[in-house]
Amino acid sequence: xxxxxxxxxxxxxxxxxxxxxxxxxxxxxxxxxxxxxxxxxxxxxxxxxxxxxxxxxxxxxxxxxxxxxxxxxxxxxxxxxxxxxxxxxxxxxxxxxxxxxxxxxxxxxxxxxxxxxxxxxxxxxxxxxxxxxxxxxxxxxxxxxxxxxxxxxxxxxxxxxxxxxxxxxxxxxxxxxxxxxxxxxxxxxxxxxxxxxxxxxxxxxxxxxxxxxxxxxxxxxxxxxxxxxxxxxxxxxxxxxxxxxxxxxxxxxxxxxx
Ligand SMILES: NC(=O)c1ccc[n+]([C@@H]2O[C@H](COP(=O)([O-])OP(=O)(O)OC[C@H]3O[C@@H](n4cnc5c(N)ncnc54)[C@H](O)[C@@H]3O)[C@@H](O)[C@H]2O)c1
Numbered sequence: 001x002x003x004x005x006x007x008x009x010x011x012x013x014x015x016x017x018x019x020x021x022x023x024x025x026x027x028x029x030x031x032x033x034x035x036x037x038x039x040x041x042x043x044x045x046x047x048x049x050x051x052x053x054x055x056x057x058x059x060x061x062x063x064x065x066x067x068x069x070x071x072x073x074x075x076x077x078x079x080x081x082x083x084x085x086x087x088x089x090x091x092x093x094x095x096x097x098x099x100x101x102x103x104x105x106x107x108x109x110x111x112x113x114x115x116x117x118x119x120x121x122x123x124x125x126x127x128x129x130x131x132x133x134x135x136x137x138x139x140x141x142x143x144x145x146x147x148x149x150x151x152x153x154x155x156x157x158x159x160x161x162x163x164x165x166x167x168x169x170x171x172x173x174x175x176x177x178x179x180x181x182x183x184x185x186x187x188x189x190x191x192x193x194x195x196x197x198x199x200x201x202x203x204x205x206x207x208x209x210x211x212x213x214x215x216x217x218x219x220x221x222x223x224x225x226x227x228x229x230x231x232x233x234x235x236x237x238x239x240x241x242x243x244x245x246x247x248x249x250x251x252x253x254x255x256x257x258x
Contacts, residue, residue: 007035018096020047022196026227032060069123102204176247192253194225221254
């Protein structure tokens, strides 16, 4: 597809972790529609390759890179492959995330706790290790970290997940203030509970209309989140027109955190 200068992310190269499903998939689609070149990074090879092929077939340059965000070798190869293919990296979306099922805090085992913090928090460290040198050399770059309203207004039964997202919010602000002198921005998006494959994990109950209604009742705008809500916010934060916005943790939550 030819470059269209009215596209908000024309000429930009973006990596989206957890890009094969849910919010990540929609962020890939929205970024591509705005002219970005996309690297879908995920452990789900089947869905990731399918999305990259669909974007490419629609005329958007895209590739899939099998990446476990908890492994430094994978993250290093991800960034190296991106540079080799597209010659630059402008936007790093740290979206991959997992949760334990909604349950009493002491029912969550140590191994599951460790995995949640590796995927949701250590991934930000590895992302910084491999992306900051590239952003430094370019004197610009943009991190978008997917936090959660869980970091601001925690629900019971999700204690350890809530804590991991609290870390995402604070790390985002710390990165923003430390990297600002080098022209590198870091922002977060805090989505409310949304209709993605993670929904039943967060609800801790069957996905029935009655259970959905219970969660919807906690959201003033009266519906669950949608992946497009998050993708639209990500485009806004990635847009070079947002060059003066850093350290923001933007609730995309229908008013849940009021
Ligand atoms: N869905 C919600 O209600 C909700 C609300 C607030 C925040 N979030 C956050 O949004 C992000 C995306 O969640 P989603 O709802 O789209 O879930 P999802 O399960 O649809 O997508 C998550 C993706 O991350 C990938 N992934 C998991 N572990 C990985 C790893 N180690 N390395 C690479 N990829 C990995 C999965 O394969 C999947 O494709 C997560 O960080 C989640 O915590 C979700």
